[in-house]
Amino acid sequence: MNKTISIHLQGFPFILEEQAYTVLENYLNELRQVLQYEEGVDEIIQDIELRIVELLQETQKGGQVIQLERIQFIMSVLGDASNFGESVLESEAEKTTHPETATTKRFFRDRENAVLGGVASGVSAYFDVDVVIVRALFVLCFMAFGSGIPVYILFWIITPAAKTASEKLQMRGKAVNVEGIKTEVKEAADRVQQNSKKWAKHVRSELNNKEGLQRFIHAFRRFLGIAMLFFGITLTLVLCFFLFIDPNWVPAQINGQFTSLGMLFSIFFEDDGTHQLLIYGIAILGFAWAFSSILAALRLLFSFQSLWIKWSLSLLGFSVAIGIVMLSYAGVKTARSYAYEGELSQEVARIQQEELQLQTVSLHANKSYDGFTAKETHFERLIVRNGRIYNHGIEIVCEASSDSLFHIVLIKKANGYGVEKANQRASHIQYPLKWSHKHLELPTYLSYPLADKMRDQEVVIKIRVPEGKNVRLNQAQIFPRVSEVLNLEQEEAHGFIDSDGSYSCWD
Amino acid sequence: MNVENTQSQMRKGILEYCILSILHQGEAYPSEILDKLRQAQLLVVEGTVYPLLTRLKNLELLTYRWEESNAGPPRKYYCITPKGQQFYLALERTWRELQQAVTQLTKTNTYE
Numbered sequence: 020m021n022k023t024i025s026i027h028l029q030g031f032p033f034i035l036e037e038q039a040y041t042v043l044e045n046y047l048n049e050l051r052q053v054l055q056y057e058e059g060v061d062e063i064i065q066d067i068e069l070r071i072v073e074l075l076q077e078t079q080k081g082g083q084v085i086q087l088e089r090i091q092f093i094m095s096v097l098g099d100a101s102n103f104g105e106s107v108l109e110s111e112a113e114k115t116t117h118p119e120t121a122t123t124k125r126f127f128r129d130r131e132n133a134v135l136g137g138v139a140s141g142v143s144a145y146f147d148v149d150v151v152i153v154r155a156l157f158v159l160c161f162m163a164f165g166s167g168i169p170v171y172i173l174f175w176i177i178t179p180a181a182k183t184a185s186e187k188l189q190m191r192g193k194a195v196n197v198e199g200i201k202t203e204v205k206e207a208a209d210r211v212q213q214n215s216k217k218w219a220k221h222v223r224s225e226l227n228n229k230e231g232l233q234r235f236i237h238a239f240r241r242f243l244g245i246a247m248l249f250f251g252i253t254l255t256l257v258l259c260f261f262l263f264i265d266p267n268w269v270p271a272q273i274n275g276q277f278t279s280l281g282m283l284f285s286i287f288f289e290d291d292g293t294h295q296l297l298i299y300g301i302a303i304l305g306f307a308w309a310f311s312s313i314l315a316a317l318r319l320l321f322s323f324q325s326l327w328i329k330w331s332l333s334l335l336g337f338s339v340a341i342g343i344v345m346l347s348y349a350g351v352k353t354a355r356s357y358a359y360e361g362e363l364s365q366e367v368a369r370i371q372q373e374e375l376q377l378q379t380v381s382l383h384a385n386k387s388y389d390g391f392t393a394k395e396t397h398f399e400r401l402i403v404r405n406g407r408i409y410n411h412g413i414e415i416v417c418e419a420s421s422d423s424l425f426h427i428v429l430i431k432k433a434n435g436y437g438v439e440k441a442n443q444r445a446s447h448i449q450y451p452l453k454w455s456h457k458h459l460e461l462p463t464y465l466s467y468p469l470a471d472k473m474r475d476q477e478v479v480i481k482i483r484v485p486e487g488k489n490v491r492l493n494q495a496q497i498f499p500r501v502s503e504v505l506n507l508e509q510e511e512a513h514g515f516i517d518s519d520g521s522y523s524c525w526d
Numbered sequence: 527m528n529v530e531n532t533q534s535q536m537r538k539g540i541l542e543y544c545i546l547s548i549l550h551q552g553e554a555y556p557s558e559i560l561d562k563l564r565q566a567q568l569l570v571v572e573g574t575v576y577p578l579l580t581r582l583k584n585l586e587l588l589t590y591r592w593e594e595s596n597a598g599p600p601r602k603y604y605c606i607t608p609k610g611q612q613f614y615l616a617l618e619r620t621w622r623e624l625q626q627a628v629t630q631l632t633k634t635n636t637y638e
Contacts, residue, residue: 031599050573054577057581063576069556070572076598096572098574099571103576
């Protein structure tokens, strides 16, 4: 059983056995190779093909399959390819510098053993090295700043693939001479010209996937497309998750304290829509990113281009603009609410004592202290409960008094958009310090309404200390404080009380 | 150097002259030229003729025209140009001289 191939030779149809076809094709390719230096190769080949048609028609009877023997006979009539070449060499004696092509080793791409374009296998055939070594070298070059990639592509473009039997032999030929290299260079230049035209056409039409680079680009596009699709879908899912679940379930962190995203938002952003604006702004930006990624992926994967993609892209661009405006508005509005500082100062006590005893009252002590109740074991620095924020960091300032009394001044500070708003916030701060049994009880938290938001609310307790008298906090003397370095009494002492009741000095 | 090679070289050397001579008698298409050459037993393989025809055509010694054929593919009828005529006449003169010289020489040889 034999496969047949139907061909057209100079416009005349013939049916050939596969073997006969291969032999004929190789013969014609060899002729072309041998005659390549002759002026008007195409014309000569055309004449020869016409002659072959004549010879085939002499014996062929309607639709008869042409067999190998017939082709071999025709080849014997026309003569071996070398005969054609000889006449050229002989008649142009002054130009006999052409190399004997059959013995010259030339560099071809070996498509039969190719992974991409067959450059590596061509190199291995040329230098007679194992192809694995050549590939490994190429891969190493790829990794070294990608320098191998342009080299490979250059070889790919300028090197012809070994198509015919004689070319395949030349690919592995033994002799190398200067002439061979010269013609190689000349041909390479021609090929670059030809190939660049061809490539331009390919890139424009994107039709021919057979060429290796095209295949490579195709694979890369596919990979990129899948990655972007995956990213887009993941981002969409994540955004949906964050948008539609209660933000109070989303963990977040502030001052080393774990809380929820919803809590964080409600602590910082006003309830008058700023909060929502921020969330929706982020969501819009996120979705725009996700969808444009998905669209780009679809374009890469299926390479379709339609009007609605353009529309979607412009719509996404518009959404990004809106998202940015929303975020900027929320951001500016929030920043402006820190613009002015308000301060309320009030002398809450005058005490005549030999020594002022301060006692911190912690929430964890499980004391019900003007509504303060908290977990027993944690010294949380920020607590939001019952519509109020409880924050740590009570500042204590000790300075000299002008009379013989301890003066206790309570200063409440807050920021706001406008002095009035700042003062209003300051007045909302609760700090219930209390005098009981010869000592002053200091809570470890100040509190203010959640509706006021966190706007640098602070409490400073200023203690004016008469000369020669001491201040003790939880039994430890905090004023006057002897500087360890200068051995001098300092006129002022700054410190703050942490949520667990411990005192830290700032000086 | 073997005999066959020399013989083939000798034949090829005068092939150009012979082709011009055939076309001098009137136009012909390649197969006709080949037949005539084959009859004269001057032809070893057909392949050598085609590059020669094209080369002579490129030198403007020959020209051709296409003619449809009922029997097969279109035929390329070659004919000789005025420049080709001159070229042919020059070759002919040389050939006559050569022929004479060679005949004379070979005759002397046979009589010896």
